Amino acid sequence: MDKVFEIGDKIELTPVKSAFSYDKNEKKYASQMLDYDDVRTAKIAAPVQDGRLVPLREGEDIELCFFTKAGLYQCRGRIKRRVSDNRVPALEVLFVSELQKFQRRKFYRLECTFEINYRRLSREELELREDMAQAKERGNETIVAACKKELEELPENWQVATITNLSGGGVRFHLREKLDSGEAIEVSIPLSMQNGVTPMKFMAHVVDCDSSDDTREKSTDARCEFDGVTNREREMIVKYVFEEQRRRMSGGER
Numbered sequence: 001m002d003k004v005f006e007i008g009d010k011i012e013l014t015p016v017k018s019a020f021s022y023d024k025n026e027k028k029y030a031s032q033m034l035d036y037d038d039v040r041t042a043k044i045a046a047p048v049q050d051g052r053l054v055p056l057r058e059g060e061d062i063e064l065c066f067f068t069k070a071g072l073y074q075c076r077g078r079i080k081r082r083v084s085d086n087r088v089p090a091l092e093v094l095f096v097s098e099l100q101k102f103q104r105r106k107f108y109r110l111e112c113t114f115e116i117n118y119r120r121l122s123r124e125e126l127e128l129r130e131d132m133a134q135a136k137e138r139g140n141e142t143i144v145a146a147c148k149k150e151l152e153e154l155p156e157n158w159q160v161a162t163i164t165n166l167s168g169g170g171v172r173f174h175l176r177e178k179l180d181s182g183e184a185i186e187v188s189i190p191l192s193m194q195n196g197v198t199p200m201k202f203m204a205h206v207v208d209c210d211s212s213d214d215t216r217e218k219s220t221d222a223r224c225e226f227d228g229v230t231n232r233e234r235e236m237i238v239k240y241v242f243e244e245q246r247r248r249m250s251g252g253e254r
Contacts, residue, residue, distance in 0.1 A: 004070050005066045007033055010032055011065065011066055012108045013044075014065075015061075016076070028109065029047030029048075029049065029108070030047060030245040031044045031045045031047050031091075033066070035085065041095070043085055043093070046090055056091065057079065058082065060078070063075075063076055064076070066099075071101065072101070073100065074099070074100055075097045075100065076097040078093065080094050108167060113163065113164065114190070116189045116190070117160060118175070118187045118188070120157070120185055121184040124154065126184055129151070131147050132144055159175065161173040162175075166237065169225060170226050173222055174221055175219065175221075179220070182206060183205065187202050192244075193243060202226045202227075205227055206223070206224050208222075
């Protein structure tokens, strides 16, 4: 198997029984590469949920998604035995399929609750953004500059919402209005990292927006997918998700 990952690379682990059922109840767990024999056997961190080890059995098959510098890769693995690595619970895993480039936009979803901001994009703004993108392709810097100036002059009506889960592919949040499926929005998410808060903005579109289960007030839950996210931006989200996962595992506080 080609060596495309490194020690310390983040891993998304999915039991095979749900590996191909990409619904809202799909179980995915965060892990990390601890050691690799450069052939077909790796040692990975045992996943933890709610402060407890996930009960994975010896001989059980799992799907592994590796977050590497070269992109996302996947393969199927089989748990050989439970071990420890410097007192850290770990799993010794045998790779039973070839490593392949992974293109899907399904990532580990972190359940979380904190305030974010969002705004709905007007038709005028969308048309200006499209004109600017086409001008960039043609190399017409004059039109690009004119579109950028008009965009800066447009009013931005930001609203407050409460995030409920976040992944490298999108976000779900709780809000007090109804958004339309397919509607274009921009979201501003403050990522609380180890070195401080990193505010990030993402373009997204609404996948669905349904009535909230919270009966105390009239509200909705919007599920959105990011658009045009760069590799660096997505890596920042994934880094935040795994930092937060580790913090919860250790019982630490922000």
